[in-house]
Amino acid sequence: MAEAGQSGVGAMIDLSKCDGCKNLAVPKCVSVCREKNAANFPQPKEPIPLNFPLGTNEDWSKKKQLTNRLTPYNWTYVQNVKVTEKGKTAEVSIPRRCMHCDNPPCANLCPFGMQTKSQEGPVVIDKDGCLGGAKCRSVCPWQIPQRQAGVGVYMKLAPKYLGGGVMFKCDLCLDRIRKGEVPACVEACPQKAIHFGSKEAMRQLAHQRAQEISGYIYGEKENGGTSTFYVSPVSFKSIHKALMDHEVDGKNGRMGMKPLAENVLDSPEGMAKQMLFAPIAGIFAAGMVAYKTMKGAE
Amino acid sequence: MANPKKTVKRHCWSNLFTHWSVAISTIVLFISGFGQMPMYARYGFTKIPGFSWSGNYKITLNLHYAAAIVLIFAVTYHLAVSLMRKEFSLLPRRGDLRESWQIIKAMLGFGKEPESDKYLAEQRIAYLYIAVNVMILLITGIIKVLKNTDFYQPGASFIFWVSNIHNAATFALLFGVFGHLVAFVFKDNRKLLPGIFTGHICCEYAKHRHSKWYCTLDVPETTDQLPAVQGEILTVGD
Ligand code: HEM
Ligand code: HEM
Ligand code: SF4
Ligand code: SF4
Numbered sequence: 001m002a003e004a005g006q007s008g009v010g011a012m013i014d015l016s017k018c019d020g021c022k023n024l025a026v027p028k029c030v031s032v033c034r035e036k037n038a039a040n041f042p043q044p045k046e047p048i049p050l051n052f053p054l055g056t057n058e059d060w061s062k063k064k065q066l067t068n069r070l071t072p073y074n075w076t077y078v079q080n081v082k083v084t085e086k087g088k089t090a091e092v093s094i095p096r097r098c099m100h101c102d103n104p105p106c107a108n109l110c111p112f113g114m115q116t117k118s119q120e121g122p123v124v125i126d127k128d129g130c131l132g133g134a135k136c137r138s139v140c141p142w143q144i145p146q147r148q149a150g151v152g153v154y155m156k157l158a159p160k161y162l163g164g165g166v167m168f169k170c171d172l173c174l175d176r177i178r179k180g181e182v183p184a185c186v187e188a189c190p191q192k193a194i195h196f197g198s199k200e201a202m203r204q205l206a207h208q209r210a211q212e213i214s215g216y217i218y219g220e221k222e223n224g225g226t227s228t229f230y231v232s233p234v235s236f237k238s239i240h241k242a243l244m245d246h247e248v249d250g251k252n253g254r255m256g257m258k259p260l261a262e263n264v265l266d267s268p269e270g271m272a273k274q275m276l277f278a279p280i281a282g283i284f285a286a287g288m289v290a291y292k293t294m295k296g297a298e
Numbered sequence: 299m300a301n302p303k304k305t306v307k308r309h310c311w312s313n314l315f316t317h318w319s320v321a322i323s324t325i326v327l328f329i330s331g332f333g334q335m336p337m338y339a340r341y342g343f344t345k346i347p348g349f350s351w352s353g354n355y356k357i358t359l360n361l362h363y364a365a366a367i368v369l370i371f372a373v374t375y376h377l378a379v380s381l382m383r384k385e386f387s388l389l390p391r392r393g394d395l396r397e398s399w400q401i402i403k404a405m406l407g408f409g410k411e412p413e414s415d416k417y418l419a420e421q422r423i424a425y426l427y428i429a430v431n432v433m434i435l436l437i438t439g440i441i442k443v444l445k446n447t448d449f450y451q452p453g454a455s456f457i458f459w460v461s462n463i464h465n466a467a468t469f470a471l472l473f474g475v476f477g478h479l480v481a482f483v484f485k486d487n488r489k490l491l492p493g494i495f496t497g498h499i500c501c502e503y504a505k506h507r508h509s510k511w512y513c514t515l516d517v518p519e520t521t522d523q524l525p526a527v528q529g530e531i532l533t534v535g536d
Pocket of ligand 2: 421
């Protein structure tokens with residue numbers, strides 16, 4: 001129940017080892033992810049409705065083959081960027097997917113309670129109940145979940161007028177984890193760049209590796225803490241800049257790596273504490289007023 | 299025939315404060331709640347100049363929390379004041395359903411309107427309906443706030459029920475508030491409107507529509523007497 005953010009599983013992604021599988025047409029982690037999840041991919045029925053009144057929808061079903069961004073048919077992808085730091089240029093390959101955050105705004109803020117952080121740690125979307133409002137994508141610091149129109153419960157209601165599809169993203173192979181196996185990408189990586197284990201073990205491993213290569217960690221503090229720890233020989237400040245300049249194209253499915261990315265729930269959490277005092281103040285004010293009335297009536 | 303400008307005090311400032319703090323916070327909760335739904339971008343509302351903020355979840359979420367604080371304050375204040383002063387005139391009584399049907403019939407020109415106390419039977423029913431929905435929203439809302447913090451992550455099906463009860467109560471309350479406002483479209487009810495802004499309503503109206511209440515007021519027969527404690531007589535422009 002509580003503390004899911006503290007216990008549970010995690011991953012360490014060693015960017016000093018990942019070479020982006022440049023010898024392959026599609027990086028290994030991406031291709032096994034697609035194979036493993038093929039049965040979970042959306043199968044929309046034509047014609048896919050356009051949303052009233054904007055006349056738009058998000059349909060990736062004709063671009064299933066895309067592997068260079070996140071889509072409903074591609075839940076992990078590898079970013080390749082040249083990063084210049086301290087006069088040296090390094091090539092960095094970064095496998096990207098959901099970070100499985102400790103206090104995930106995507107799940108917390110789902111208006112219909114269709115996204116949850118599982119006991120094991122992975123954050124999962126219930127594709128049978130999701131209406132595709134894409135709020136989870138907007139509140140995620142990396143805009144991870146991706147929408148496919150023409151599938152899901154909204155098709156049974158009033159598709160043109162309500163909802164927009166279903167959101168899809170990595171679930172860290174929760175079914176495999178429950179069987180005691182590791183996620184498909186972890187197993188497939190030829191460089192052994194993705195480590196998997198208890199979240200705390202992964203955190204330690206990340207710190208140990210960062211020390212060895214005098215590198216940097218990403219994912220430990222971002223969005224209030226996640227269960228994915230990237231370790232890189234170059235700083236994430238420089239990586240983020242390079243990604244924003246050369247990778248992010250303003251369309252869905254490509255994201256930066258902003259250091260210390262904030263959690264949208266931070267400032268409301270401050271207010272939640274003030275909420276505790278509201279009833280006390282209400283009763284206090286009532287006491288004053290009632291006392292005055294009684295005195296007045298004497 | 300008494301002077302039609304003569305008014306009688308219907309609401310003390312504490313009631314006015316309660317009504318408006320509940321009303322305004324509720325309206326803000328509706329607006330920001332629908333922003334959380336997520337409706338404004340979906341329906342192109344964010345494209346209207348000046349309304350692009352409505353699609354920003356950070357803004358609508360903070361707005362929702364701020365208004366929730368005001369609502370929680372107002373509701374506890376209302377409950378505590380009512381209990382301490384033993385004011386229960388808004389609580390439904392036995393026979394209110396039948397009586398409100400009679401009032402509606404009378405408003406449509408059939409039969410005679412029953413004598414009413416401070417509030418009409420349908421006002422008491424409306425109060426209960428609105429109060430129950432506000433309480434449901436308050437309780438589920440507080441659970442939602444807790445769930446958004448770091449230290450409380452309840453199970454999936456609990457979150458599902460809490461979220462969807464919050465949603466259903468939103469629509470039930472919207473219906474109630476809509477009905478509440480539509481009531482003032484009817485001329486017979488309209489004379490109550492000044493009361494919720496100034497605290498005073500027309501004396502003559504109170505006498506014939508809320509006769510039972512009027513009788514309990516310490517209203518002097520002539521205006522030159524000193525105003526009584528409750529239900530003082532004022533003349534507009536005095
Ligand atoms: C008149 C009262 C209220 C109305 C009409 C209302 C309406 C709504 C609506 C329509 C939503 C979006 C759908 C959803 O997320 O379930 C929402 C979300 C929310 N409401 Fe309310 N609400 C009210 C009162 C409250 C109160 C008193 C609280 C807190 C004490 C609260 C806390 C929340 C929270 C935290 C959310 C954000 C989404 C989430 O965390 O899942 N609400 N509200
Ligand atoms: C979300 C908004 C609101 C809520 C929850 C609310 C709730 C209530 C409740 C529970 C009552 C007492 C019972 C009744 O008369 O039905 C009341 C009385 C009243 N309300 Fe509202 N109200 C809201 C908005 C408004 C607005 C916008 C107006 C007018 C512009 C208004 C005008 C009145 C009047 C005139 C009364 C007094 C009736 C009397 O003196 O007997 N209300 N309200
Ligand atoms: S990375 Fe984004 S989608 Fe994944 S858990 Fe965190 S907020 Fe949610
Ligand atoms: S993480 Fe492993 S499988 Fe994925 S691109 Fe890097 S080297 Fe290839």
